[in-house]
Amino acid sequence: MPFQVSDLAELDAPEKEYLWTLNFGPQHPATHTTLRLVLTLDGERVVNAVPDIGYLHSGFEKLGEDLDFNQYVTIADRMNYLSPLANEIAWHHAVEKLLGIELTPRCKYVRTICGELMRLHDHLLNVGTCALDLGAFTAFLYAFYQREKIYDIVEFASGQRFHTSYTRVGGVLFDINNAWVDKVREFCKGFRPVHDEIHKLLTRNRIFIERVQGIGYLSKDDAIAMGATGPLARASGVIRDLRKDEPYLAYADFDFKVAASKGGDCYARYLVRMQEMLESLKIIEQAIENIPAGPINVDPETKAVIPAKPAVYRSIEGLIQHFEVIMPNRQAGSPKEEIYAATEAPNGELGFYIVGDGTWRAYRARCRPPSYIHFAIFPHIIKGHLLSDVVAVLGSLNIIAAELDR
Amino acid sequence: MSHQDVLQTRFPAAGLKFSRFRDNDRVVVPAGMLVEVLTCLKHEGGFDMLVDITAVDYLEYADAADRFAVIYCLLNTVTGERVIVKTFVNDPEPTLPSMYPLWKSADWTEREVYDMFGIRFAGHPDLRRILMPHEFTSYPLRKDYPLKGRGERHNFPVITRAES
Numbered sequence: 166m167p168f169q170v171s172d173l174a175e176l177d178a179p180e181k182e183y184l185w186t187l188n189f190g191p192q193h194p195a196t197h198t199t200l201r202l203v204l205t206l207d208g209e210r211v212v213n214a215v216p217d218i219g220y221l222h223s224g225f226e227k228l229g230e231d232l233d234f235n236q237y238v239t240i241a242d243r244m245n246y247l248s249p250l251a252n253e254i255a256w257h258h259a260v261e262k263l264l265g266i267e268l269t270p271r272c273k274y275v276r277t278i279c280g281e282l283m284r285l286h287d288h289l290l291n292v293g294t295c296a297l298d299l300g301a302f303t304a305f306l307y308a309f310y311q312r313e314k315i316y317d318i319v320e321f322a323s324g325q326r327f328h329t330s331y332t333r334v335g336g337v338l339f340d341i342n343n344a345w346v347d348k349v350r351e352f353c354k355g356f357r358p359v360h361d362e363i364h365k366l367l368t369r370n371r372i373f374i375e376r377v378q379g380i381g382y383l384s385k386d387d388a389i390a391m392g393a394t395g396p397l398a399r400a401s402g403v404i405r406d407l408r409k410d411e412p413y414l415a416y417a418d419f420d421f422k423v424a425a426s427k428g429g430d431c432y433a434r435y436l437v438r439m440q441e442m443l444e445s446l447k448i449i450e451q452a453i454e455n456i457p458a459g460p461i462n463v464d465p466e467t468k469a470v471i472p473a474k475p476a477v478y479r480s481i482e483g484l485i486q487h488f489e490v491i492m493p494n495r496q497a498g499s500p501k502e503e504i505y506a507a508t509e510a511p512n513g514e515l516g517f518y519i520v521g522d523g524t525w526r527a528y529r530a531r532c533r534p535p536s537y538i539h540f541a542i543f544p545h546i547i548k549g550h551l552l553s554d555v556v557a558v559l560g561s562l563n564i565i566a567a568e569l570d571r
Numbered sequence: 572m573s574h575q576d577v578l579q580t581r582f583p584a585a586g587l588k589f590s591r592f593r594d595n596d597r598v599v600v601p602a603g604m605l606v607e608v609l610t611c612l613k614h615e616g617g618f619d620m621l622v623d624i625t626a627v628d629y630l631e632y633a634d635a636a637d638r639f640a641v642i643y644c645l646l647n648t649v650t651g652e653r654v655i656v657k658t659f660v661n662d663p664e665p666t667l668p669s670m671y672p673l674w675k676s677a678d679w680t681e682r683e684v685y686d687m688f689g690i691r692f693a694g695h696p697d698l699r700r701i702l703m704p705h706e707f708t709s710y711p712l713r714k715d716y717p718l719k720g721r722g723e724r725h726n727f728p729v730i731t732r733a734e735s
Contacts, residue, residue, distance in 0.1 A: 219702040226687075227711060231718055262593050389619050389648055392676030403648060410651045411594075502592050503627075505644055505655055518625050518642065522632055533623040533644070541679040570702055 184212060189555065191220045197294060198566030200540070202555070209551045214544040218569055225571040229530025233496070234260045237530065239330045244532065245568040246327065247290050248283035250319060251510045253332040258413060259506035259517035260527075263499055266335050266469055270457040273415040275341055276332065278349065278452045279319065280414065280508075281445040285356070286315045287511035287563070288396075288438040288445075295435065295560030296367055299376045304366045311359050314352050321345050335470040336462030349453050356446055364439065377431035381546045381558035384429060391545070392538045395513025396441060397562065399425040400433040407509035419451045431561040468497040496525035512536060512563055536568040574598070574654045577616045578608065597655045605658050606668050609643065613673050618645035618654065621674035624681055626688045630714040639665050639690055660690060669695035687712035 190201035199220040205213040225244065229237050234257075241256040242249035254276050261268065268276070293308030316326045322345055323331035323338055331338050367373050383393065388401040398405060406423040408416040424440035426433040465472040465486045476483030489495045499521030507516035513535030522528035539562050547558050575589055578598065587608070588599040600608045612618045622644040629635035637659035645654050660667055669692035670677040681692045682701040689710035692698060700707065707723060709716050 219700075219704070222702040224711065227718060265593070387675075390675045392620055392622060392674070394622075405648055405651075501633075503595075503597075503642075504593060505595055505623075505642075505653075507622075514622065516623060516644070518623070518644070520627055520632075528632060529627045531623075531625040531627075533625075537679060537683075538676060541676065 183207070187552070194298075198564070198569075200564060200566050200569065202543075204552070204555070206552060209553075211547050211550055211552060211555065214547050214555075216540055216543060218540065218566075221566045221570040223567075223571065226530055226532060229527050229532075231526070233493075233526040234264075234334050234499075237527070238332060239328065241532075242328045242330055243567060244534065244571060245287075245510065245512060245515075245536070245565045247563075247565055248287040248511045249327065250279045250329055250331055251283040251287070251508070252515065253330065254280050254414075255506075255508040255510055255515040256517055257332045257334060258508050259504060259519050260334055262506040263502065263504045263519050263521050264334070264469065264497075265500070266463055266467065268335065268414075269460055269463060270415070271459050271461050272336050272463075274452050274456045275322075275337060275461065277415045277419075278449055278456075279322070279331065281448045281452075282315050282318060282349075284445045284511040285442055286312055288442050289315075291560070291563045292363065292367070292435060292438055295377075295431075295557070296373065298556045298560050299373060301367060301370065301373055304363050307359055307363055307366070311352075311356060314355070318345070318348050318352060321348055333462070333470060335467065340461040341456075346453055346456070349449065353446060353450050353453070357443075360439070360442060360446075367435070368439070374432060376554075376557050377435060377561070380431045380550060380554050381561060382430045383542065383546050385427075387542075387545065388429075391542045393513070393542060394538070395509070395511070395535055396424075396434055396437045397513060397539055397542075399423065400437045401429040402427045407507060407514060411507075413508060415452065416448075418455075419448045421445075421447050431557050434561040493525070498523045498525065499527075507533065510535060512565070512568070513539065532571060534568045534571060536563070536565050537571075540564050540569055574612060574616045574618070574652065577611065581611050581615065582608065595655055596653065597657060600656055600658045602658045602660055602667060605656075609645075609656065609670060609673060612645060612654065612656070616654075617647045617649060618652075620646040620648050621670065621676045621680075622646050622653075624670070624677060624684055626684045626690055626712075628688060628712065628714045638662050639688060641667055641684065641690060643670070664691070665689065666691045666693055668693050669698075671695055686710070689713065 185206040187204045187206055189204055191199040201217040203215045204211050225240050228240050238253050238256055241252045244252050289308040289312050293305040297305040319329050320326045322341055323329040383401045385402040388398045388403050404423060404425045409423055421444045424437045424444060426437050462470040468489050471490050472483045472486045477487045501521060501523050503520045505516055505518045507514045515535060516533035518531035519527045520529040547555060578587055585604060590597050625642050627640045638661045640657050640659050643656040669681055681695055684690050685698055686700045686703055687710060
């Protein structure tokens, strides 16, 4: 029988001696990463859940004060490792906003395509593992095969499958070529049938629906009060998407819709993610056919980007420009200002609050991680559910411990 | 009505400093007025979402008058308007009122600021360390805390198999 809100009343009873305490994690197959929950159980019902986090805390924000704007990208992509490029885009989006750099149209398109590929990447894993934890193995394998193709695409562009470190202040590491464009086109062609297959396997699968429908309900008011963003908020009826509301990169050029639902439960989150994948695919298909010609990086005269290697090796101007970007005593400065800039990462609003102190590194590099805010919601929406629903709710929130703890 | 109009009509002589950089609207509020200003922004300005709370330690910042700044990023989910509210606190015992009664999302973000900077939030229901271990005594994101740490890692108690 699905969970009824009226069941909550009896759970509000004071301490009972027969309540059990169960330690869930930090190493548990269904948490996928290192997060720990201390659950208080009444039989199989969860009376209370206390998250205990910090197992993967690596001091990323402290490192951000030590590394310069380009070096820190290697740290940023280790935050949400399901969508590394989206983090890099968010970091450099904030840095460029602080420095006042306007990207070239070509770079905007390439970053947009990469960002949307990462959204597919993240949602595929989320849908796949959420289904896997609930016992549906096939959908997981279908999803992972498509992820493998996205790995190939980003490896082709950046030289790295996983931690790509592809973006740079004012541009990207390497320009793309026609072979990459063909690879993306081929991927788009093959993706829709697989998406349909996952739909057929899960969306009307009775076993799956009974595990997720009505589970982990988050109302619209609570979603706003608790700071939910991204698919989690949109599944609760908060229709906000920074790609539409505060268009950055090239998102204003494309025709796409914002997927939303009023359901608020795990099933609604699954449906929103499935629909978002199709919308992302639409953006990629439009962008890949219209990539503007021209340089991918901003003018090296701005002292923001490293000039192309042929210019460095064959001309004195190029060498000097290279030198001016690399040497700490010659680097350009940042304004003594503070900025908050956010992008719509696959998981929600990924923002950076950067304080510039006149040097080529951040005085303070605060990351506003969606996972952290979303995991604070977890105890609220799990109360009154069964122990087995913990896995379904965790899966639908898409908590990434590296981003959670930083 | 923008946040600036709302605040200026409500607090005409309060000394709020408004500024704008790129597309960020910012307002600096004296610590004593923080609760009134944020309550006004929530109920009259319609800022229903507290996106983030963070802090900055200005110990090594040139020309800084105060030690810490606490920053509240607010969002109006209906109009999409954003405002960044900033307030300063100083040693010893930097303390601010908690915003948990206004926005539930302040729960973990305030705990993180306490954990990393040692800024206390009066009225917070559960102000414990969140990312660092509970026996940790320093505040790692303060500028006087070295990047390499102070050797805490080597001095953590090690539990042997016999003791466990």
